[in-house]
Amino acid sequence: MNRLLITFLLLLIFSNIFSQIVDNKDNSWSDFVNEIAESTSNEQNINNLYEELSQIHENPFNINQIDRNQLERLPFLSEEQIENIQAYLYVNGPMKSIFELKLVKDLDMKTIEMLLPFVYLGEPPVSEQKIAWQKLFRKAKQTTYFRFDSNLNEKVGFSPKVDSADSRYLGTAPYSFFKYDFNAGNKIQFGFVAEKDAGERIKDGFFSFHFLMKDVGIVKRLALGRYKLAFGQGLAMNTNFAMSKSILASNVATRAEGVSRHFSTDEINYLQGAAITLGYRKHLFSFFVSAKNAAASINDSVLSSIKTDAYFNTENDLKQRNGVMMYLAGTNWQHRFGALKLGATAVYYAFDKPLKPEIRKDNYFSFRGRDNWNVSIDYQYRWRRFFAFGETAMSVNGALASLNGLSVNVSSTFKTTLLQRSYSKSYQAYYSASFAESSRTENEQGVYWGIQWNPYRYWRLSGYADAFRFPWLKYGVDAPSDGYDVMSQLDFYPKEWLKMYFRYKVKQKEKNLTDPDAIVYVVGKYDLQRFRYQCDFSTGDRISFRTGIDYNVYNEERKNGTDGFALSQSISKSFTKLPLEFDAQILLFDTQSYDNVIYSSEKNVLYVFSFPSFSGKGYRYSINLKYDLNSKLSFWLKYAETNYSNREIISSGLEEIKGHSKSDLYFLMRWKM
Amino acid sequence: MKNTIKNIKLFTVIFGLIFPTFGVGSENNHISDARSSALGDASVSLSSPENPSSNSLHRESSLAIHYANPFGVKELSTVSAQLFYANRMLDLGVSLSRFGYEKYNETTISGYFSRKLSSRLALGVRINYLSLMMSEYEDRKSVLSGDIGFLAEVLPKLTIGMSVDHLLRTKYSTARGDFEMPLILHLGANYRQGKDLMLVAEIEKDNLNDPLLKIGCEYLSLEEVALRIGLLTNPYRPTFGIGYSTGHFVFDVASIYHLILGFNTQFSMKYKF
Numbered sequence: 001m002n003r004l005l006i007t008f009l010l011l012l013i014f015s016n017i018f019s020q021i022v023d024n025k026d027n028s029w030s031d032f033v034n035e036i037a038e039s040t041s042n043e044q045n046i047n048n049l050y051e052e053l054s055q056i057h058e059n060p061f062n063i064n065q066i067d068r069n070q071l072e073r074l075p076f077l078s079e080e081q082i083e084n085i086q087a088y089l090y091v092n093g094p095m096k097s098i099f100e101l102k103l104v105k106d107l108d109m110k111t112i113e114m115l116l117p118f119v120y121l122g123e124p125p126v127s128e129q130k131i132a133w134q135k136l137f138r139k140a141k142q143t144t145y146f147r148f149d150s151n152l153n154e155k156v157g158f159s160p161k162v163d164s165a166d167s168r169y170l171g172t173a174p175y176s177f178f179k180y181d182f183n184a185g186n187k188i189q190f191g192f193v194a195e196k197d198a199g200e201r202i203k204d205g206f207f208s209f210h211f212l213m214k215d216v217g218i219v220k221r222l223a224l225g226r227y228k229l230a231f232g233q234g235l236a237m238n239t240n241f242a243m244s245k246s247i248l249a250s251n252v253a254t255r256a257e258g259v260s261r262h263f264s265t266d267e268i269n270y271l272q273g274a275a276i277t278l279g280y281r282k283h284l285f286s287f288f289v290s291a292k293n294a295a296a297s298i299n300d301s302v303l304s305s306i307k308t309d310a311y312f313n314t315e316n317d318l319k320q321r322n323g324v325m326m327y328l329a330g331t332n333w334q335h336r337f338g339a340l341k342l343g344a345t346a347v348y349y350a351f352d353k354p355l356k357p358e359i360r361k362d363n364y365f366s367f368r369g370r371d372n373w374n375v376s377i378d379y380q381y382r383w384r385r386f387f388a389f390g391e392t393a394m395s396v397n398g399a400l401a402s403l404n405g406l407s408v409n410v411s412s413t414f415k416t417t418l419l420q421r422s423y424s425k426s427y428q429a430y431y432s433a434s435f436a437e438s439s440r441t442e443n444e445q446g447v448y449w450g451i452q453w454n455p456y457r458y459w460r461l462s463g464y465a466d467a468f469r470f471p472w473l474k475y476g477v478d479a480p481s482d483g484y485d486v487m488s489q490l491d492f493y494p495k496e497w498l499k500m501y502f503r504y505k506v507k508q509k510e511k512n513l514t515d516p517d518a519i520v521y522v523v524g525k526y527d528l529q530r531f532r533y534q535c536d537f538s539t540g541d542r543i544s545f546r547t548g549i550d551y552n553v554y555n556e557e558r559k560n561g562t563d564g565f566a567l568s569q570s571i572s573k574s575f576t577k578l579p580l581e582f583d584a585q586i587l588l589f590d591t592q593s594y595d596n597v598i599y600s601s602e603k604n605v606l607y608v609f610s611f612p613s614f615s616g617k618g619y620r621y622s623i624n625l626k627y628d629l630n631s632k633l634s635f636w637l638k639y640a641e642t643n644y645s646n647r648e649i650i651s652s653g654l655e656e657i658k659g660h661s662k663s664d665l666y667f668l669m670r671w672k673m
Numbered sequence: 674m675k676n677t678i679k680n681i682k683l684f685t686v687i688f689g690l691i692f693p694t695f696g697v698g699s700e701n702n703h704i705s706d707a708r709s710s711a712l713g714d715a716s717v718s719l720s721s722p723e724n725p726s727s728n729s730l731h732r733e734s735s736l737a738i739h740y741a742n743p744f745g746v747k748e749l750s751t752v753s754a755q756l757f758y759a760n761r762m763l764d765l766g767v768s769l770s771r772f773g774y775e776k777y778n779e780t781t782i783s784g785y786f787s788r789k790l791s792s793r794l795a796l797g798v799r800i801n802y803l804s805l806m807m808s809e810y811e812d813r814k815s816v817l818s819g820d821i822g823f824l825a826e827v828l829p830k831l832t833i834g835m836s837v838d839h840l841l842r843t844k845y846s847t848a849r850g851d852f853e854m855p856l857i858l859h860l861g862a863n864y865r866q867g868k869d870l871m872l873v874a875e876i877e878k879d880n881l882n883d884p885l886l887k888i889g890c891e892y893l894s895l896e897e898v899a900l901r902i903g904l905l906t907n908p909y910r911p912t913f914g915i916g917y918s919t920g921h922f923v924f925d926v927a928s929i930y931h932l933i934l935g936f937n938t939q940f941s942m943k944y945k946f
Contacts, residue, residue: 385894386894408892408900410869411867414866414870416890416892416902418902447911449904449911453872465904467911467930468932469932482932484909486909
């Protein structure tokens with residue numbers, strides 16, 4: 001009775017706020033992804049995260065049937081919040097209203113705001129002894145997607161050859177994909193993807209198939225075709241998203257999902273073959289095998305490098321296609337001993353030709369040879385308000401990589417996390433992705449400290465400070481180097497229709513200085529300070545506005561400082577009588593050099609993470625439309641144009657455009673069959 | 674060979690880090706207790722030896738010893754001891770601190786005089802006598818200086834502290850010229866949230882170098898056990914520590930991590946009476 005009364009009262013109090021949040025579904029979590037994107041150099045990592053969250057957003061979880069695995073796929077939830085949601089459902093039974101989320105311990109409005117797009121209030125779980133396969137297949141969801149993007153300017157790559165030796169793109173200009181997704185009650189999923197990059201011929205495109213079965217008897221996961229793997233903190237095996245520095249400063253532990261499907265258009269980070277996870281009592285055993293072709297440069301039957309992008313639109317790119325066969329086999333074991341979770345991973349991989357990159361000082365310790373293996377042990381332990389996590393891994397040469405963290409949930413208003421990592425300069429793990437300043441988990445030591453603090457109602461202060469050191473040389477840094485990365489953000493959200501933040505970030509690192517008089521490179525410090533103010537407000541009638549002001553200052557030893565400035569304004573409107581959503585944005589930018597590049601978060605068609613960067617002087621505007629023809633068929637359309645006032649040529653090489661403006665068109669169709 | 678490398682390392686550390694600061698007046702032997710160090714050395718608003726008035730706000734008598742061993746090099750160690758005695762007339766204290774080894778060392782003797790002016794305000798002064806042994810070929814140098822500081826509980830949860838080190842100081846002469854101690858200003862605050870959490874911040878600026886920002890956080894996970902974390906800038910250094918109190922005794926361990934040089938580990942033991 002009390003619970004009903006409280007729920008009713010909450011309904012009265014928070015209905016405005018919740019309806020506001022429901023109206024503005026995308027903003028809060030895409031902001032979080034944008035912020036991570038700004039902090040990381042691994043673009044694919046961010047695209048994976050964005051696609052993963054977009055997929056959940058499209059097929060949200062039933063809050064009354066949600067399980068731990070599903071909650072762990074939402075990286076903004078802390079371990080304690082996940083346990084509290086589960087505990088609430090266990091103690092109080094299914095929720096009667098989504099407003100009950102406010103009653104869950106330690107779940108603040110900011111987190112609820114991020115959670116709401118990913119959950120819905122559905123039927124409570126029905127205890128079934130046998131899986132009703134026929135019913136599952138009858139109610140299966142089938143969705144197809146078709147996307148088409150094109151640049152509307154003429155690029156050099158598509159122009160006629162001037163000389164017969166000139167390189168040109170082989171295919172047509174548009175980017176396009178077709179995706180089919182079949183999902184029978186989250187038990188059986190399969191699908192395929194066909195993608196053609198800009199300038200690629202259709203026959204040179206990316207074609208992918210996957211099949212995934214979940215929770216059938218002792219088989220917890222069975223994946224065939226293309227799949228992804230992530231275990232522990234990702235030091236030995238992770239082809240998925242790795243957690244990074246973000247505004248959620250105290251959430252830095254990577255959540256490894258184990259075996260999952262590969263449904264994205266990522267042409268690099270996946271495995272191909274079969275993987276299975278078996279559950280026996282509280283043990284989970286995974287076994288996986290993979291064999292796939294990858295693009296590589298080959299000289300005299302020796303691999304000099306593995307291609308890191310996935311474009312096959314020129315003759316030279318095609319020569320690298322299928323250059324190497326990569327084999328992989330491995331196993332993982334996980335077990336829960338009450339509050340302690342332990343895991344162990346062993347992975348062996350081999351190339352059909354020896355990998356021997358050209359020897360430079362910076363890659364002196366990089367992997368060379370035909371095969372390698374990694375083993376690791378990982379742990380998680382919860383005790384009262386403490387959560388400890390970590391992993392230590394080893395490669396065949398005996399080099400170690402170790403990451404250890406401690407999160408303390410001091411109170412519902414204060415959380416802090418300390419994370420230490422030490423990756424040997426000779427640690428070699430091809431399939432590793434974890435918390436790191438560099439894009440790879442090697443040659444790095446660091447200490448990270450993050451806090452989230454709500455000192456008063458409507459105020460939140462979050463920040464992190466990360467100090468790191470690279471004991472060996474890096475590409476473009478001819479000496480051991482070090483640096484730091486600090487962020488602090490103050491959020492103020494006094495009304496349901498008004499929220500704002502001010503953010504300050506500073507990162508200092510070292511690199512070879514480009515001094516024309518220097519005979520040898522001199523390694524020196526450089527730093528970039530970024531200031532951002534953002535204000536979101538709504539005037540009712542389903543209209544919302546966002547204003548952003550960006551300013552940054554770049555300093556480098558032996559050089560004068562440079563700065564960059566940008567101002568952006570966007571407007572969003574959704575209609576009640578028409579199934580139409582409309583977004584428009586304008587951005588003015590003025591930067592003194594490329595070092596002052598401005599990042600802009602911009603709404604795009606579904607599943608497309610858009611985080612363009614700008615330098616120079618100019619403006620950009622974009623218009624985005626979403627139209628639901630009926631409950632099954634939806635369309636997205638976007639037009640974006642960038643105009644530079646100080647350039648007559650944009651980009652270079654085959655991407656060169658003559659003129660001062662660049663425009664792009666994006667189209668996506670989704671059909672829920 | 675190993676010894677040669679060790680000697681080179683020691684030489685580099687001492688001349689690279691210590692002498693540049695020494696040349697303009699040394700701060701090597703300022704007493705920093707392990708609790709303060711674990712909180713990013715943001716100690717001016719706390720009951721710490723940094724603030725001359727710190728003894729008086731909470732009227733606590735104590736005897737403490739501190740030991741700091743930077744980067745595992747014993748020649749860079751500092752040993753210090755301090756005694757505070759709170760009484761109705763004037764709170765008194767004395768401390769003795771020694772940094773270095775036989776060929777280079779600094780010894781400081783300080784006297785503390787402080788008083789609680791109201792229920793929420795304490796004021797104190799400190800007189801320091803510094804004796805410097807800089808080289809075998811020079812005489813021992815002596816310097817006198819005077820510091821002042823206050824602590825104010827502006828809100829029940831918020832305390833601010835300020836101290837000015839070497840407000841009055843004498844010069845000393847070396848073969849390289851005359852030098853004096855730098856004037857250093859510490860301005861800080863601590864905020865208590867609930868019974869178990871304290872956040873602390875401080876800005877330090879002297880008349881020669883860039884300002885230092887210091888931030889720390891202390892969490893009493895159990896009533897007797899305190900976990901601490903912090904950072905200080907210029908150069909950027911994270912700090913950590915743990916404290917344990919039992920009866921009249923308090924034990925603290927701390928480490929300041931320097932990215933290149935490693936850990937500066939400190940230990941403190943205090944007896945309260």
